[in-house]
Amino acid sequence: MDAGCRRLAAKSALITGGGSGVGRSTAIRFAQEGASTIGLLDRDAEALERVAGEVRDLGASVLTFATDVTSRPACQAAADAIVASSGGLDILVSNAGADGDAPFLEMTDEEWNRVIAINLTASFVLGQIAARAMVAAGRGGVILYTASISGMGASDGDAHYGVSKAGIINLVQTMAIELIGHRIRVNCVSPGPLDTPLSRALLGSDEAMEAARAHYPLVPMGRLGLPEEIAAAYAYLASSDAGYTTGQNLIIDGGNHATVFINPQGSF
Numbered sequence: 001m002d003a004g005c006r007r008l009a010a011k012s013a014l015i016t017g018g019g020s021g022v023g024r025s026t027a028i029r030f031a032q033e034g035a036s037t038i039g040l041l042d043r044d045a046e047a048l049e050r051v052a053g054e055v056r057d058l059g060a061s062v063l064t065f066a067t068d069v070t071s072r073p074a075c076q077a078a079a080d081a082i083v084a085s086s087g088g089l090d091i092l093v094s095n096a097g098a099d100g101d102a103p104f105l106e107m108t109d110e111e112w113n114r115v116i117a118i119n120l121t122a123s124f125v126l127g128q129i130a131a132r133a134m135v136a137a138g139r140g141g142v143i144l145y146t147a148s149i150s151g152m153g154a155s156d157g158d159a160h161y162g163v164s165k166a167g168i169i170n171l172v173q174t175m176a177i178e179l180i181g182h183r184i185r186v187n188c189v190s191p192g193p194l195d196t197p198l199s200r201a202l203l204g205s206d207e208a209m210e211a212a213r214a215h216y217p218l219v220p221m222g223r224l225g226l227p228e229e230i231a232a233a234y235a236y237l238a239s240s241d242a243g244y245t246t247g248q249n250l251i252i253d254g255g256n257h258a259t260v261f262i263n264p265q266g267s268f
């Protein structure tokens with residue numbers, strides 16, 4: 001992190017999926033940037049407490065919510081608790097996400113509905129709860145989402161996931177325009193393949209993860225992204241440095257999406 005950057009001084013934030021990967025790195029980065037109150041929401045209570053400890057060590061006040069993003073009452077209670085403790089909610093990072101692996105011809109309604117509920121419906125619900133809190137406080141705000149490059153093209157076995165992320169990218173555009181009069185900016189980040197526990201769980205083992213590094217020849221940088229590299233983008237988008245930026249989808253993928261054909265050896 002650039003020394004002396006405290007662009008989020010005195011801000012309050014709610015980060016979902018805060019117990020791991022991108023959410024954890026974002027909480028740490030926000031604390032380093034001076035955020036005063038950070039709410040971490042995750043269904044993994046143990047992971048949540050571990051990250052809460054790391055973030056408190058950086059000087060932020062931390063609230064934890066061990067719950068599922070698919071519960072509107074639980075998300076509302078989390079937002080209410082942050083407003084009660086800090087006078088308002090300045091930043092939402094709606095980041096918790098679920099993946100799955102089901103070929104289109106075999107995908108069940110249950111698999112489809114599970115991924116859409118966690119990734120897309122919860123994004124709508126959380127965004128609405130946060131926006132209402134921001135409008136009530138009258139001090140503007142920032143709403144950020146983790147989409148994916150899977151929302152901009154095909155990933156086999158991932159129809160539900162891709163559609164959920166495409167939905168977020170479009171939701172961001174509509175929210176950005178509808179909320180502009182309330183000084184609420186809305187943006188999303190679309191990561192390419194990252195080195196996080198989500199990817200490790202999908203690939204099954206550290207050995208499979210190593211094999212995957214070689215399996216990503218379409219990433220011109222030749223490596224997986226780091227959660228800290230997504231957190232850095234969130235710190236920028238949450239800050240007044242991005243004061244004229246709304247309705248955008250920032251792609252962070254090591255050059256993947258800029259590519260049509262590349263030589264796996266790295267040069268044409």
Ligand SMILES: NC(=O)c1ccc[n+]([C@@H]2O[C@H](COP(=O)([O-])OP(=O)(O)OC[C@H]3O[C@@H](n4cnc5c(N)ncnc54)[C@H](O)[C@@H]3O)[C@@H](O)[C@H]2O)c1
Pocket residue numbers: 016017018019020021022023041042043044047067068069070095096097098099118146147148149190191192193194195196197198199227
């Ligand atoms: N890892 C990648 O390669 C990659 C690429 C593009 C986008 N993304 C997106 O980034 C986001 C974060 O993923 P990550 O890689 O940091 O994963 P991760 O598994 O490291 O972290 C996700 C966290 O979200 C929590 N979570 C999942 N479902 C939840 C639910 N229903 N309610 C509450 N908490 C829940 C998990 O407990 C976990 O702590 C996701 O939206 C994912 O789709 C990841």
